[in-house]
Amino acid sequence: MTLRSAPGNARQVVALDYEVAQEQASALGRLGRALEAALEALAAFDREPEGKGLYEPARNQGHHPDHNPDLAAPQLAAQNRAARAKLVAEAGHALWCFIVQRESCGLRDPRPVICDYRVPAEVQNRMGILIPPATAPRLLRRPTT
Numbered sequence: 001m002t003l004r005s006a007p008g009n010a011r012q013v014v015a016l017d018y019e020v021a022q023e024q025a026s027a028l029g030r031l032g033r034a035l036e037a038a039l040e041a042l043a044a045f046d047r048e049p050e051g052k053g054l055y056e057p058a059r060n061q062g063h064h065p066d067h068n069p070d071l072a073a074p075q076l077a078a079q080n081r082a083a084r085a086k087l088v089a090e091a092g093h094a095l096w097c098f099i100v101q102r103e104s105c106g107l108r109d110p111r112p113v114i115c116d117y118r119v120p121a122e123v124q125n126r127m128g129i130l131i132p133p134a135t136a137p138r139l140l141r142r143p144t145t
Contacts, residue, residue, distance in 0.1 A: 024105050031098040035117060038091040042123070045087055092126025095119060099127065 099110050114124060 028101050028105060031101050035094040035098045038094040039117060042087040042091050045084055088122055088126055091123045092129060095123055096127045
């Protein structure tokens with residue numbers, strides 16, 4: 001029995017298949033890192049004291065006779081809720097992108113991702129829900145090296 005080399009077209013197909021597999025793996029890694037970053041941003045927000053970095057009163061506001069610190073509390077709480085909702089939406093979108101890419105690679109079961117990445121239920125519930133277009137490209141952008 002002798003082995004014959006593949007015809008020219010078959011070699012081109014094999015090379016193309018190899019490049020497609022490389023791109024799928026690269027995209028899967030990139031989206032996995034985006035999911036990790038989004039989940040870490042949400043966890044970091046939850047670890048912070050209430051409102052840290054979201055609301056900074058004016059410098060001499062406490063000395064003003066009309067200043068009432070109780071009036072700032074509802075605004076602070078609303079800012080916290082909005083900022084956290086945005087982080088949950090970004091994490092849900094990153095999870096959706098990662099799951100879709102895994103499925104395109106033939107990995108159909110999302111349970112290992114949910115378990116391994118410790119994805120909170122609220123993020124799972126937001127998976128696939130569209131977020132504003134201004135936010136989505138930042139999650140999917142390729143890193144520059």
